[in-house]
Amino acid sequence: MMKSYKDMFIQEIITTYPYAKDFFNTMGIPLKSSQETLMGYINNLDAIELEHLGIEHKEVYEQFEVFMQHMEEIKKGIRLNVESITILGGYNKLGEKEKSAITMHKGEIICIVGPTGAGKSRLLADIEWMAQKDTPTHRQILINGQVPPKEWRFSLEHKLVAQLSQNMNFVMDLSVYEFIQLHAESRMVDHPSQKALEIIEQANLLAGEKFDLETPITALSGGQSRALMISDTAFLSISPIVLIDEIENAGIDRKKALELLVKKDKIVLMVTHDPILALMGEKRLVIKNGGIYKTLTTTKQEKDNLKNLEEMDQILFRYREQLRKGETIDWLH
Ligand SMILES: Nc1ncnc2c1ncn2[C@@H]1O[C@H](COP(=O)(O)OP(=O)(O)OP(=O)(O)O)[C@@H](O)[C@H]1O
Numbered sequence: 001m002m003k004s005y006k007d008m009f010i011q012e013i014i015t016t017y018p019y020a021k022d023f024f025n026t027m028g029i030p031l032k033s034s035q036e037t038l039m040g041y042i043n044n045l046d047a048i049e050l051e052h053l054g055i056e057h058k059e060v061y062e063q064f065e066v067f068m069q070h071m072e073e074i075k076k077g078i079r080l081n082v083e084s085i086t087i088l089g090g091y092n093k094l095g096e097k098e099k100s101a102i103t104m105h106k107g108e109i110i111c112i113v114g115p116t117g118a119g120k121s122r123l124l125a126d127i128e129w130m131a132q133k134d135t136p137t138h139r140q141i142l143i144n145g146q147v148p149p150k151e152w153r154f155s156l157e158h159k160l161v162a163q164l165s166q167n168m169n170f171v172m173d174l175s176v177y178e179f180i181q182l183h184a185e186s187r188m189v190d191h192p193s194q195k196a197l198e199i200i201e202q203a204n205l206l207a208g209e210k211f212d213l214e215t216p217i218t219a220l221s222g223g224q225s226r227a228l229m230i231s232d233t234a235f236l237s238i239s240p241i242v243l244i245d246e247i248e249n250a251g252i253d254r255k256k257a258l259e260l261l262v263k264k265d266k267i268v269l270m271v272t273h274d275p276i277l278a279l280m281g282e283k284r285l286v287i288k289n290g291g292i293y294k295t296l297t298t299t300k301q302e303k304d305n306l307k308n309l310e311e312m313d314q315i316l317f318r319y320r321e322q323l324r325k326g327e328t329i330d331w332l333h
Contacts, residue, residue: 006039018185018192023067075188082240083144085267090138092291099292104267111278112271114287120271124243128161162239176200177213187236203231206252227252234260244270276313279306
């Protein structure tokens with residue numbers, strides 16, 4: 001059954017479904033926020049004006065309903081269901097065959113470790129592009145055990161992968177709130193303004209130094225913009241796969257950041273040199289000479305040691321804070 005918007009207040013329609021305005025703008029009868037019901041508004045439209053448009057009052061509503069149903073379908077359609085990704089091995093830089101197949105599932109965190117220049121970013125890029133033996137590594141990526149349809153690789157709508165890279169450069173002249181709200185609207189989420197506030201609140205929990213809604217995005221520090229993008233990805237990205245390149249240098253609460261991203265039922269692949277992050281993952285792919293050299297499963301002992309590492313990290317955190325505040329470092333016992 002079609003949802004009815006007849007008795008909804010226009011104000012509510014606009015805040016819940018901002019794209020509803022587009023329908024009326026295109027018709028040349030712009031919708032203005034008010035406490036009137038939609039049907040009341042439509043019935044009060046000037047009959048002569050509608051005659052010029054070649055449409056009757058009743059038809060305005062009928063066409064609006066069809067438009068909204070179409071938008072709902074688009075919203076549903078762009079959510080791809082990814083249960084697993086499989087990497088079919090290619091060749092390393094020495095031309096040697098790589099480990100044959102590695103499969104990762106929804107909800108898992110997989111870390112990618114290895115020395116500088118080993119090929120970690122290349123692996124992320126292969127996944128991002130859904131390589132089909134057509135990159136320097138000759139790897140092949142399967143989604144849900146199958147070769148993904150060609151159009152997925154190049155489609156903007158079917159964005160399978162969200163990438164959080166090391167540098168975030170904003171050039172737009174917008175406040176944090178305007179920027180995130182625009183993004184939420186473009187994602188066609190319900191209640192975009194509310195969602196934007198939630199995203200900014202969460203970002204502030206990750207960032208060391210807080211920022212407010214009015215802060216221009218160009219004025220955010222590196223850490224703050226990373227925090228904002230992580231929160232934005234966690235709440236707005238419909239991509240089922242998240243690739244993260246070295247979150248540890250961002251000066252944000254990296255453990256919270258990861259928890260935020262992982263809660264959302266995604267497959268997270270993360271390049272990291274940080275032992276705490278690496279041990280939070282279930283698996284580690286070790287890269288050497290451009291190839292996946294081995295796969296390690298985080299052991300129980302490593303998970304137990306994670307607690308010790310976190311305590312050590314807390315101590316270092318306190319020292320860092322003392323340094324930042326210009327204090328002398330008191331030796332902790
Ligand atoms: N299997 C491969 N065959 C051929 N070239 C490769 C292969 N793997 C990686 N390369 C190339 O090696 C170079 C270094 O790889 P990459 O940038 O991925 O390293 P990295 O581990 O991310 O390094 P860093 O830690 O410094 O960021 C890149 O030019 C990449 O395209």
